[in-house]
Amino acid sequence: MGKRLFINIKELYGILPLEVTRLQGEMMDRVESLPNAYLLVEEGKIAAFGKMENLSLDEMKGVEVVDLTGKRVMPAFCDSHTHIVYAKSREQEFMDKIAGLSYEEIAKRGGGILNSADVLRNTSEDELYRISCERLEEMMEKGTGAMEIKSGYGLNLESEMKMLRVIKRMKESYPILIKSTFLGAHAVGREYVGRQQEYVDMVCREMIPAVAAESLADYVDVFCDKGFFDVPQTAQILSAAAKYGIRPKIHANELDVSGGVQVGVDYGAVSVDHLERTTEVEMKYLKGSSTMPVMLPGASFFLGMPYGNAKEFIKSGLAVALASDYNPGSSPSGDMRFVWALGCIKMHLTPNQAFNAVTINGAYAMGVADKVGSITVGKEAKLIVTKEIPSLGFIPYCHHTPFIERVII
Ligand SMILES: [Zn+2]
Known part of the structure; x- marks a missing residue:
């Protein structure tokens, strides 16, 4: 397992700091996201993510690059x-x-x-x-x-x-x-x-x-x-x-x-x-x-x-x-x-x-919020890459239209 860099992600959803292990009350209606993003996976873990404009490809020499233009990424x-x-x-x-x-x-x-x-x-x-x-x-x-x-x-x-x-x-x-x-x-x-x-x-x-x-x-x-x-x-x-x-x-x-x-x-x-x-x-x-x-x-x-x-x-x-x-x-x-x-x-x-x-x-609810469940540096890279869909809300709305491009586990 080496490094893999996902670029041109249409939007990256479910970003949380490591110390947030559950969302209660009003916080449940918030999904932190980043449009036009990259995400770096190293040894099966999320190593970095951010805006494409802040990515320096020179530092990524020898890294496998996957272009996700038009696709969205969320935690599995x-x-x-x-x-x-x-x-x-x-x-x-x-x-x-x-x-x-x-x-x-x-x-x-x-x-x-x-x-x-x-x-x-x-x-x-x-x-x-x-x-x-x-x-x-x-x-x-x-x-x-x-x-x-x-x-x-x-x-x-x-x-x-x-x-x-x-x-x-x-x-x-x-x-x-x-x-x-x-x-x-x-x-x-x-x-x-x-x-x-x-x-x-x-x-x-x-x-x-x-x-x-x-x-x-x-x-x-x-x-x-x-x-x-x-x-x-x-x-x-x-x-x-x-x-x-x-x-x-x-x-x-x-x-x-x-x-x-x-x-x-x-x-x-x-x-x-x-x-x-x-x-x-x-x-x-x-x-x-x-x-x-x-x-x-x-x-x-x-x-x-x-x-x-x-x-x-x-x-x-x-x-x-x-x-x-x-x-x-x-x-x-x-x-x-x-x-x-x-x-x-x-x-x-x-x-x-x-x-x-x-x-x-x-x-x-199963005691693993320190390892999975959000886009957080250090957590396991268990991710869903979507097809080219119009929004996050489209997934539960058009609930039988296939929406998964690939699952990374
Ligand atoms: Zn039961």
């Missing part, structure tokens, strides 16, 4: 919430839902988390790795440069470890930045149905120490919601993980006002995710905390659920990140450009606000 997307390691898609469930079947009937026909777990347990690690990589590669082509991936379709020790080992292999094999999250408490494993507390005890006693012993998880997650895990159980799991220094990211307030936001903030969660159902109480609790609220419009779109009230969050001075929630049941897409568009079309965010939500704030 940062997708802080995905479940892309799974064994089998669930289009049968999709059709059953269209036919109006109930959740119970769908589960009987092979839908839901527990059925995903059954299939995953019977899939080898190599096969699981192969099909998960196909999803990862598609996401990279669509402009994602950093992402978080969760376990949670194993629901027993052996299969949760299998999922986390697959994520580890992906980390080692791809240039994209990956963070892994242990989500043993995604649902109660089939063997423990009706014995939920025993399952939680087992997660704390067996799974977390095993995961920590192999350093397989950067974060711990719990589905803290109605019908899944309650606040005391969530606190029990978070405190077991805290003993190993593993910080939480939480599924909260998707199905009900669950108390998940508060328990997440209390345990220093890096993010609290979903938030389709939140009140002023949750917003107040988040104020002044280091926790990023993450909303997942792809799941709202796919399930016909309410969207998170991002506008109110931002109005109250909070930050918001948007992520894909790529998973087989409620959001079978990892297209962050679509997430950006949904942020504008359905959540009424400005293109600028939603841009910051899918770049720097997404990076913050």
